[in-house]
Amino acid sequence: MSSVAYARAGTREWRAQWSELGLILAALLFAGGAFAQLALVERGEVAVAYVRPWVALAVLALAGWGVLTWRVPVRDPLLFPITVLLCGWGLVEVARLQDGFLVRQTVWVGAGVVALLLIAAVPYRWYWLSRYRYLWLFSGLGLLGLTIIWGVNPLGVGDRLWLSLGQMLYFQPSELLKVLLVIFMASYLAEKRELLVMTRTRIGPLRLPPLPYLAPLLLMWGFSLVLLVWQQDLGAALLFFSTFLSMLYVTTGRRPYVAVGLGMFVLAAFAGYLVYDRIQVRGAIWLDPWSDPRGNAYQIVQSLLAFASGGLFGTGVGLGHPTPYIPVVHTDFVMAAIGEEWGMIGALGLILALLVLVARGLRVAMRARSAFVSLLAVGLSAMLGWQSLIIAGGTLKLIPLTGVTLPLVSYGGSSMLVSCAMIGLLLRASSAVRPGLSAEAPTSPYGDLRPALPRGPPQGRAGPHPDPPPWQSHKGGKAPTLTASRPGYQ
Numbered sequence: 206m207s208s209v210a211y212a213r214a215g216t217r218e219w220r221a222q223w224s225e226l227g228l229i230l231a232a233l234l235f236a237g238g239a240f241a242q243l244a245l246v247e248r249g250e251v252a253v254a255y256v257r258p259w260v261a262l263a264v265l266a267l268a269g270w271g272v273l274t275w276r277v278p279v280r281d282p283l284l285f286p287i288t289v290l291l292c293g294w295g296l297v298e299v300a301r302l303q304d305g306f307l308v309r310q311t312v313w314v315g316a317g318v319v320a321l322l323l324i325a326a327v328p329y330r331w332y333w334l335s336r337y338r339y340l341w342l343f344s345g346l347g348l349l350g351l352t353i354i355w356g357v358n359p360l361g362v363g364d365r366l367w368l369s370l371g372q373m374l375y376f377q378p379s380e381l382l383k384v385l386l387v388i389f390m391a392s393y394l395a396e397k398r399e400l401l402v403m404t405r406t407r408i409g410p411l412r413l414p415p416l417p418y419l420a421p422l423l424l425m426w427g428f429s430l431v432l433l434v435w436q437q438d439l440g441a442a443l444l445f446f447s448t449f450l451s452m453l454y455v456t457t458g459r460r461p462y463v464a465v466g467l468g469m470f471v472l473a474a475f476a477g478y479l480v481y482d483r484i485q486v487r488g489a490i491w492l493d494p495w496s497d498p499r500g501n502a503y504q505i506v507q508s509l510l511a512f513a514s515g516g517l518f519g520t521g522v523g524l525g526h527p528t529p530y531i532p533v534v535h536t537d538f539v540m541a542a543i544g545e546e547w548g549m550i551g552a553l554g555l556i557l558a559l560l561v562l563v564a565r566g567l568r569v570a571m572r573a574r575s576a577f578v579s580l581l582a583v584g585l586s587a588m589l590g591w592q593s594l595i596i597a598g599g600t601l602k603l604i605p606l607t608g609v610t611l612p613l614v615s616y617g618g619s620s621m622l623v624s625c626a627m628i629g630l631l632l633r634a635s636s637a638v639r640p641g642l643s644a645e646a647p648t649s650p651y652g653d654l655r656p657a658l659p660r661g662p663p664q665g666r667a668g669p670h671p672d673p674p675p676w677q678s679h680k681g682g683k684a685p686t687l688t689a690s691r692p693g694y695q
Contacts, residue, residue: 228283233266595609
C-alpha cells in the first residue's frame with residue numbers, strides 16, 4: 206500500500222473515531238435529559254440519586270472510548286455508541302420502574318462495560334476459542350446441570366434458574382451458555398462446512414449430508430427439548446434453536462435444513478403443549494387473553510393497555526402507570542413501559558437501535574478474515590436479534606409470553622454481562638477486517654469483498670489469502686477447506 210493510501214486510511218479512521226465520540230456524547234445527552242425529566246416529575250428537583258448513575262455511565266463511556274481508540278483503532282464506530290445508548294435507556298427505566306435496584310443495575314452496567322473492554326482490547330487469538338470448542342460446550346452444559354440440581358430462585362418461589370454465589374449475588378448460567386454455544390457452533394460449522402453441503406442421503410425430495418455430520422442439528426434439538434422439559438418455556442428453547450438455524454443456513458445455504466429444523470421444533474413444542482399445563486396456559490392466554498383478564502392473562506392484558514394508552518408520543522417519562530399494574534415490568538415487560546411513557550415513536554426508536562446493532566454485527570461478519578470469526582459474528586448478532594424479537598413479540602401478543610429479557614435494557618446482571626460480552630466480541634471481530642479493507646471502507650452486501658479475494662483458483666490453507674466467508678460462492682473450483690488451523694486466524 207502506498208503512502209498516499211496509508212494517509213487516506215489514517216484520515217478515515219480518525220474521522221470514524223471522532224464521529225463515534227460524537228455519537229457517544231449524543232447518547233449521554235439523551236440519558237441525562239431522561240434522568241432530569243424523571244427527577245423533576247417524581248421529586249421536583251434534579252436529585253443526586255439520579256445524577257450518580259448518569260455520571261457513572263458517562264465516565265465508563267468516555268473511558269471506554271479512550272481505551273478502544275488506544276487498543277482497537279480500527280473498529281466498527283456504531284457498536285459502542287449504541288451500547289451506551291441502550292445501557293443509559295435501561296438505567297432510566299430501572300430508576301422509573303424499580304428505583305431500589307438502580308444502584309445494583311449501575312454496578313452491573315459498569316461490570317458489563319469493563320467486560321466489553323477487556324474482551325475487545327486485550328490481545329488474544331481467535332484460534333483458542335475455535336480449537337477448544339468442546340471445552341466451552343461441556344463447561345456450559347455443566348453449569349446448566351448444576352443449575353438443575355442446585356438452582357435457586359432469589360424470590361424463594363418460581364423457577365430455580367440461578368446459582369447462588371452468596372446471599373446477595375446470583376448468576377444465571379443459561380445466559381453464559383448462549384455465548385458458549387455460539388462459539389461451539391461457529392467452530393464446528395466452519396470446520397465441517399464442506400461435509401454439510403455434500404449430498405449423500407436422499408429421503409424423497411430432501412437431500413441430506415452424511416448422517417454423522419447431522420449431529421449438531423440433533424444436539425441442538427435435544428438441548429431445546431431439555432429446556433422445554435425443565436423450564437416448560439418455549440422462549441429459551443426458541444431462542445437457542447432459532448440462532449442455530451440462522452448459523453446453519455448461513456453456512457450451507459440449504460433451505461431444507463431450516464425446514465427440517467423448524468419441523469422438529471414445532472413437533473417438540475406441540476408435544477410440550479399436550480403434556481405440560483404451563484405451556485397450555487400460555488398458549489390459551491396468547492390466543493384469547495380477554496377470557497381471563499384478571500387471572501392468568503393479567504400481565505399481557507395490562508401490557509396491551511399500556512401500549513394503547515401511550516399512543517403515538519407517550520404520556521411522558523414518569524407520567525404513566527406501568528408500575529402498579531404490570532407485574533415484574535422492569536424485567537420481562539420493560540418494552541410495555543416504554544410504549545406507554547415514550548409512545549409508539551419511542552418503542553420504534555428502541556427497536557431501530559436494536560436493529561442497527563444487529564445489522565452492524567452482520568456487517569462485521571461479512572468483512573471478517575476467517576470463516577470462524579464470520580460465523581461467530583453471525584451467531585452473536587442472531588442471538589441478540591432473536592432475543593429482542595422474542596421479548597418484543599411477547600409483550601405485543603404476537604407470540605406466546607416468554608421469560609427472556611430485552612438486551613441491555615431490562616434489569617438483570619447476568620443478561621447485562623453476557624450482552625456486553627457479545628458486543629465486545631463483535632468489536633474485536635470488527636478490528637480484524639480483510640487485507641485491503643478498512644473498518645469504514647464503502648461496502649455493499651455482495652461486492653465489497655471481491656477486491657480482497659484472490660483472482661486465481663482458491664489456494665486453501667497454504668495460500669497467502671484468507672478464506673472467504675462461508676456464504677461466499679466459489680465459481681470454477683472447490684471451496685477451500687474451512688478449518689481452525691489455517692494462518693488466517695488471529
